Amino acid sequence: MTVKKKPAAPPRKKTAVKRKPSPRKKKKTNKINTNLIIALTGIALILLSPFYYGYVLNTFSSAWQWVRDFGKDPHYRTYKSFDINIPTKYTVHGIDVSYAQGKIDWHKVKVMQEDSVHITFAFIKATEGVLLVDPYFKRNWREAAKAGIICGAYHYFRPEKSGKWQARFFMQNVNVEKGDMPMVVDVETLKGASPEQMRKELKAFLESVEAKTGTKPIIYSGLSFYKDYLQSYFEGYRLWIAHYYKPELKAGRNTQWLFWQHSDKARVNGINHTVDFDAFHGDSIAFRNMLITD
Structure with a gap:
């Protein structure tokens, strides 16, 4: 009798045992995620920081300024604080003001500085013609000197009026003292007068002031007006010339100028308004020697 063998059972499939992640591996993943969150938070804080934007803007501004100044005269550079180009070969700087600048905080004017540029002197409008006194003159004259700024007064000349009477009016309203700059006459227009009449009245003005003060006044004028109407007529008088936005004042070799008004903005x-900016033609010793001594 033949015994039949039972068929062998099919092999059982092995089921893969699911392994739980090790605690060490889980801890490492958490650490990576934490570091990533910290890094992203730090970047976000930097990007949102006003200091970051200030740094970026400042860097961009400096780079742009370098591009703007590339190839320009190195002796005529931009001073960001003053918002103008300033010729760098001059060491004594100042401003000139009138009622147009309004009420001025002269202490702030005095302490302002960028690199070596600061305000040493100020020309202040006093009078005009034979009747007008600048409404801010007395305050400016007092407060600028109190802040330590060396002052000079100027008169706006009206060629159609008597030069002698204008000089008298000017000196009645201005009391110059030792250490002040010489008095100034501002002549920049004919106002309907002929060149001959203008020069006649200007001569009378200059002689009257010199006779009274013992010091020759300074003549202020624009470069074009000076060349057209004044050049060679008033030899011996020191000049203050206006000529804007140039790296150098080209007034001619024989022009004896003391001050250069090189910007009006x-x-x-x-000061809550733009103001004229001036340079003295000489060093600090020459500037001191130019001041009134009596």
């Missing part, structure tokens, strides 16, 4: 702390 400077920004100065303490």
